[in-house]
């Protein structure tokens with residue numbers, strides 16, 4: 001039965017290099033789709049918001065969900081690689097008729113060739129797929145920043161710019177902090193606010209509502225958001241201002257944010273519990289702390305936690 005032989009050849013080529021690489025990629029794609037089916041990941045992961053961003057931007061294929069791009073790339077690469085392995089290079093065949101196993105150089109050449117063809121196919125297909133996704137996916141964060149910058153320019157023209165701040169979650173992937181800072185600067189944001197509420201539920205939480213979903217604010221957020229603030233300060237390297245938020249309820253905590261790198265602080269939850277007089281208390285306390293530590297003014301304390309760390 002010739003078609004049984006074809007299936008066997010395809011199977012054996014799939015498990016040989018270089019096709020094996022695409023077979024593994026296909027398996028990963030299949031896992032991503034399975035995870036998305038059970039709701040563990042979002043299938044519409046936008047390539048332009050993720051790790052693939054820098055690689056995909058020059059290719060102009062960032063308007064299609066990464067899951068789909070990876071699947072199309074793996075499928076196309078696998079298909080080309082299997083065909084070439086069987087017909088051009090004589091991969092080991094199930095019937096023993098092969099011209100011999102693929103040489104190392106042949107396998108590398110074939111793998112690169114298949115990847116190039118697959119990439120070309122993805123680039124050809126993605127503008128067509130983008131027509132579907134342009135109406136169904138939310139704009140990427142970068143696209144959003146671009147639109148905000150354009151709108152501000154259109155509204156204010158040559159007038160002094162309206163300041164715009166980018167606010168980040170404390171749950172941000174720390175490996176992405178450099179990129180966030182760079183993009184905030186690229187799109188003319190005037191400062192980064194660190195941070196919004198957290199989706200984490202620290203083990204220290206007690207009380208009957210501690211398992212509730214949504215953003216957590218106030219004291220349990222202080223440590224985490226201050227740590228992330230310090231990471232942003234490090235990445236910003238003085239090139240963009242930072243505003244510290246998250247769990248500030250005292251002068252000591254406002255001071256800690258400033259020393260971690262905040263040029264200004266924001267209070268939210270503590271105002272609910274302690275009332276507006278808290279602001280005057282914090283200001284007086286900050287002045288005293290700056291003086292005690294030998295700073296001429298509170299501005300000199302910005303980012304100094306790093307000096308003592």
Ligand SMILES: Cc1cc2nc3c(=O)[nH]c(=O)nc-3n(C[C@H](O)[C@H](O)[C@H](O)COP(=O)(O)O)c2cc1C
Nearest residue numbers: 195196197217218221245246247248267268269270
């Ligand atoms: C009920 C509630 C509503 C919030 N709404 C917003 C909002 O609309 N926009 C925003 O940027 N942050 C919002 N936040 C986040 C706060 O501005 C602040 O970043 C966060 O609560 C951490 O500060 P805190 O610990 O001092 O509350 C909200 C927080 C809470 C608790």
